[in-house]
Amino acid sequence: MRRKPTLRIPLGILGLLAFLTIYALAVMMLSPWIGALPVLVQTVVYIVLGIAWLLPLRRFLIWMETGRWG
Template identity: 55%
Template sequence: MRTEPTWRIPVGILILIVALVAYALVIARYVPELIGDWHVAFQTIVYLVLGVIWLLPLRHFLVWMETGSAK
C-alpha cells in the first residue's frame, strides 16, 4: 500500500473523463447516421456493444493509475 498521494490518480481521472466525453460525442455524432434506418432491436444491440467497449482498456488504465505500471 502506498502511503503518499500520487499525481497519477487526479490526472488519470481527468484523462478518463475527457476520453469518455470524446468517445460519447463521437458515438452520438456518427453512429445515428450509420444505423438510423435499422430496426430498433439491432440499434439496441449496437448501442449496448458500444456502451461496453470502453470498459475493455479500463482495467489497464486503473492499474496504471494505482501502480504506475501498465501491466
C-alpha cells in the same frame, strides 16, 4: 498501499473524463446512422458501444494505482 500521494490518480480521472466525453461525442455522431437501422440491431449496437469503453478501463485503473500498465 501507497505511502505518498501521486499525480497519477487526479490526472487519470481527468484523462478518463476526457476519454468518456470524446467517446460519447463519437457515439452521438454515429446516432443518425444507427437510428436508420432496425430496432433490434440498434439495441445490439448500443449494448456493444455501452460495453466497449470498459475494455481498456482495467489496465488504465491498474496504471493509476501502481504506475505500471500490466
